[in-house]
Amino acid sequence: MASNRELYSMMNSLNFTGSVTQPDGDRLSELKVGEQPAKGFEFCPYKLIRKYPFLYCSKQDSDDLHECMKLTIFENRTWTFFYLLDPGPTNREPLLLVPSSQVEEYLDYVSSWMKKKFSVPADREREKFFITFGEMDTPLPRFIGHANSHNAVESLKPQVLKLPKDDLTRIGTAALEHYKTKMDVIYTTFRTDKKKKDVEAARLKRFERHKRYGRMMKRAQRYLGLRSSITEHANSSRIPRMGWNGNIPAPFRIEGNVRFVCVDVEAWERATHIVTEVGLAILDTRDTKNIPPGGADVGYNWFPLIKSHHFRIREHLDKVNRQFVAGCPDSFTFGQSYVVSSRDISDVLSTIIEDKESDDKRPIVMVGHDMGQDLKYLKKVGYNIWKAPHFSDEVDTKSMFQRYEKSINGRGLQGVCQDLRIPGHHFHNAGNDATYTLRAMIAMAVNYASQSFARQNDLDHGDSDPGEWSDGATDDGGPPVKSSEPVPQYNNRAGSGPNW
Template identity: 30%
Template sequence: MQEMTELDRFIALIGGEQNLPPISTEENVVDDTDDHTTTATTTEKDGDELPSIYEVEMMNEKYDQEAQERQRFLKQDGSEATAAMDGNVSSLGSQLANTSLRPSGPLTTRFGEVAPRGFTFVPFVAVTKFCYEFVPQQWSQPLASAFFDNNKIYERQWDLYYILSAHCQTQKPTTYVSEYQVQALLDEINQTFPKANIIISDDLRNEGMVQDFDDYPQELRPHYLGRLQSREQHDAWMVDTPMTGVASKMPPERTLEAFKAMLQAAADLGKAKSKSKQKAKLQMAVQGRQDMGKQVLRAQRRVGLMKRNEGSELEDSMARLNIAQYDPSKAVPFSLEDDPIIIAIDVEAYERSSKIITEVGVATLDTRDLRDIPPGTFGDDCSWFKYIRGRHFRIAEHKHLRNHEFLQGCPDAFEFGKSEFVAETDMPSTLNSCFHEPFSKPDCTTSAQSTGTQETRNLILLGHDLLQDIQYLRQLGFNVLSRRNVIDTMDTVIMFKHYMHDVNPTSLGRVLGHFDIVGWNLHNGGNDAVYTMQAMLAICIKAAMERGDENSAVKRQELDKQRTKAVVDAAVERREDEMVGWTLAQDEDGGVAVVPKDGDFESKTAKTMRPVHGPPRPPKLQSGLWTIGGAPLDV
């Protein structure tokens, strides 16, 4: 093997000859004596400009034509094909390299050379997806923009090797580049992004990211394909690359199995790696759980149960240490951040068609009303609940519709006031009035807007599965998110998930039951809106009461253990069921033969397919032929 010179190593390290600095000339020397006012004159020629779209299309056509000619050449020349099958790849590479039929690019007579020993290789498909699959999420997009997107990763002049062996047949070649060149790329990435510290970890090595072929026979090692310069060139090479050779003697079975496992590992890296996917999924889940907790803390800040961290890091840490368990018999310890009005919405649709909206409930809480008011006894008797204003709107055109098949609706049982019938066309304006002064206050008959003294208040939108309610309101022509003074949203489904440390959503009725709040006539839009507001307050108060409480922490741990045990028990029971019935009786001999029937081999999915409308099909005949009109043809 010809050793690499220092120049070759330097060129590989910087990613190819195209990254070498330009040769200086007298025309482009900058005169530093002119107080940095003289700029270098460029010597760009027309040939240095970027190619036009027409030129790119012509190059693509050229690559396609050469690939087709190479395929035709390989099929016509039987001696060369035979040489490839016999493992005489170097001879094939020598002739291809000296003809115009070789793969497009700066190939040399090295085409077909067996990879030198002493080098480790990385599947090229893993290199192209490295920033998308194998780096921390926060670095994925910056690395992609700088080194991978727009086919940049293909333009680094990689020395490409490939395997296409009859011992482990694949649809297309498995391509490799040396770990040496990959490390040069990682060094460049880390130099550009010093905090990223991107490496090929031991876990990735164990998954097959780095592969060593030194102990394999010649026909099972990578062969040189060429110096890669573009994505088009790569695709053209993949059209019809010759076999890397088949020896007359089969490799040992263990060697062959290990070889197949390496190729499979390379293929798996090309797919979305299961472990990488699991890590990314877990990372996203952890981030989602953190966001759930932040939503609870923001809600507590709105009602004075939590303080925003605005001081120095030392002050913030001391403040967190001094947060004590909250006593609901006392007023809240902090100011109400942003002084907002919280508006809860709940929309009910007809069970037979989600496009038919029947009820809209709105509940409003002005946090100013809670100043210096202790929540008091926790549960139904919470003193904050009486400051919630509820309204129930029924669509006049749909007042005759009542849900009763899938859930029990009760549109005429509003517990917190009197239902209001509104025409569907008037619903947008009616709902819009709930988001302005007097914010559904029953004792305010004159709007502040008419007197010109309206105050712009901060609004927070609340719901139980808020996304669905927002989508329902859009069907009515009311976009609740279009208001600039809506500063935040809250969802009691999300907040209760975090409070319980449970990934599964919980119904509003069960949330109320957990906090000893009796929910009367649920699935009434107005009632559900008020109960959603009560649930939000209960979560904030209860979480503040349990903050720093050792007994609550112990109960939480016990609950987590119970859940873990339930999951384990369910898995064990499922496995026990799967193991039943496999053992035959000792005197069993298989019994009589089973005569096959047509019905035994019919597709099970065909029986469950949706019916096909139209005239019946002609009966099946022995000949299977019919006339154009569909009549059986007797032949």
């Protein structure tokens, strides 16, 4: 769990405020349902005041104050309620907020009632009771109603579902991340110790996942000669002191002379255990060695070096997806499609992926868009990539793009290609998708390298973002990382086989 000092630091960086000005304080009774206050209006989470006795009182006082509050919190008193919906994926209940001025007034009342002083805590703890919203055009709370009893509060909660939802798509990625983190901190302020630990554990897990995405990006760059390892960097005389762009060859040694092997598998929408197409796209990094990736920071010059393959499964030629995606198995753009029987497809894939026709056995880096699913589908057609002797690393372009955009949400391949300025058509053909996925990896690696040099970070080759997306200026991506082979799960029915 984060220490109080860490939470205070986070709250301070997220524009919490400790002042007590209430620009709309004189017109609370005139608010209409759904109305939003002006920026600068100060709020306190309703649950925070309810848990005040246990968070800010000694053990001796907490029980007495808790009993007092049960009796007095609605005694001759009406609270003004606002709400915000949880912007994260956790489906937490709406955040109920009350004006900070009402909280201070009530604590003064309780102090008088108990003949003992209770007030908003001082210093950094005070900031939890005075929170403003709306910075960076993030959502403002909406008025939901007044309540003078516990039942009245409960009757307000269902009304939230009938009121407008904030359009989070209108704000930028950085603002959205800022807002979600801020809301995480607010929810944490009134959680029990166990829940605080859960929230903090989830936050740290998310941070580490994002850092892994950055390391994946860096390893891909090292394989393409767009980044050096830490050891090589310290001793290299090839570091471009005046910057680098795509019009000159990659500035560093191509590490490992790897073969990028991108896979895409199409399954039938009516029975997803049935594989109808398999696509492969191969990029041999030895072919890119002396070729500039090209201007516009996309890597167009490397696209023609990709060798693409498309296979349709003979037994399932009649199965074409139409309901959820527009399948187009007859529209392979990058060569000739081949029809292969289900009993032969494994051998065909093994020959291409493992380069069995060559004696030059070099490392294989598997690439995919949300690749875990595609590798599992390969097992369904009888090919186990984890048995391939030279399989050494994985690159998932869905995760890479999340790092590239600093977004917690993944994007589909077609949207990624559009954002990266990669022209394409006939998506959902396995051969095309494998090729576009490999192009997307190239574009992100090239563009990210160009940005690093443009920021004049070539000396430390690090990361200008010190936040949750940074994997450290001294991190070169580390050693290769590949997933563990999935363990089959068996049905309970007698005689049934494994489910992958």
